[in-house]
Amino acid sequence: MDIRGIKTFQMIVKLGSFQRAADELQYGQSTVTMHIQKLEMDLGVKLLDRGKKLNLTEAGRLFLEKSDLLLKDYDFLSNTMIDFLKGEAGFIRLGVMEPTASYRLPQILAPFMQQYAKVQISIQIGNTTVLNQMLIDNEIDLAICTTPESGLSSAFEPLFVEQLGLLIPENHGLAAKDMIYLHDLQNEKLLITTSVCPYRKKLESSLLEKGGSPYNGMEIGNMAALKYYVEANFGVAVVPLITVTPPPKGTVLKAIQDLDSGLVTGILRRQEGSLSSSATERLITVLKKGLLAM
Structure with a gap:
């Protein structure tokens, strides 16, 4: 089922005419007709009675009611993905060990969350061994921890020493x-x-x-x-x-x-070359700056 077909159907109902819908959408009338034919074929029902006056069938009335919700969800999803590509939305799974989780992270994250309100962050607290394994198992995207004992598939960037x-x-x-x-x-x-x-x-x-x-x-x-x-x-x-x-x-x-001297602490992530979202890269930049400044 094509989103364009649903939008074309709604425009026809709104304007009451295939031709007026074609003009509004800047399509040829044949394109509008093709959209509706394909939509009806995909659904397996007739949506419009094409007589002297254009009327909705019972299936058409039901589809019109439900399709409005579908398009709103589609528009929301589309805008979310646009924000994701711009680095302004996303879902980041962050692992953190103590004491950074309690004593440093809140004040570093606060301004980031205010600036990027659409970015969701899940925080998992654990020791380095646990966090390293979670990274390997793809349960987190990055971690703030001490130097792991092993991890050929990960990269560790030291940032400060926990005295x-x-x-x-x-x-x-x-x-x-x-x-x-x-x-x-x-x-x-x-x-x-x-x-x-x-x-x-x-x-x-x-x-x-x-x-x-x-x-x-x-x-x-x-x-x-x-x-x-x-x-x-x-x-x-x-x-x-x-x-x-x-x-x-x-x-x-x-x-x-x-x-x-104390324990070297830094950011643990997958090896270079692994894909990271723009939001994740922005968060890493903020974390580095904040942890180095403390």
């Missing part, structure tokens, strides 16, 4: 030390995230390399919750500085002198 620090209760023995090293964490109750968390992996490898083990760990699944458990005197935690600036009441934030 880390040691959060301790103010009455803890380490609070009085001017300089803290990894070996000072021996036998301390460390509050840690899950085993797949890149922050925990970095801490564990650093402790092994620089003599900080053995240690006692208490696993807490949510990184954002770590500071509250430190505040409640459950132990100490190595956390991203952005999550504890300023430190919660009753806690002290310390640098660990021999802990290497």
Whole structure:
């Protein structure tokens, strides 16, 4: 069923004549006749009685009522696709890891969403391992995360380093030390995230390399919750500085002198050559600018 045929049918009904419809649409009358014949053939019903006076059949009256809704939907879809090609509409699936998801992304996205109100963004929060797999499985279009352990089908662009620090209760023995090293964490109750968390992996490898083990760990699944458990005197935690600036009441934030710089964080996407919408490319530009400025 051709959209032109439906528009021609509506114009004929509106003007009451094949010839007047042809003039309005700037078609030849034979073209208008052909549109209606094809439309009736596609539908398998007669829409118009062509006597001395042009009349709608019962099927024609029903089709006229329903076709108006169809054309409105078609026009909306057509305009949406035009906006999509211009980068002003789309549906972007964005994966983000903490703490960027909570502490950086909202203020970066706000002006973008105001400027491109027709662009829909779905945000999935997870660790780097999960987000990398979601990208491979085509469940997200891009991710903000740390450097993945593998991913030949993806490209990673580093943007900033997530700096880390040691959060301790103010009455803890380490609070009085001017300089803290990894070996000072021996036998301390460390509050840690899950085993797949890149922050925990970095801490564990650093402790092994620089003599900080053995240690006692208490696993807490949510990184954002770590500071509250430190505040409640459950132990100490190595956390991203952005999550504890300023430190919660009753806690002290310390640098660990021999802990290497924090975790490199950037944008993970499919290899160059993969198709991305104009809206996605615009979002990537905004994300880069916003993350680099923080």
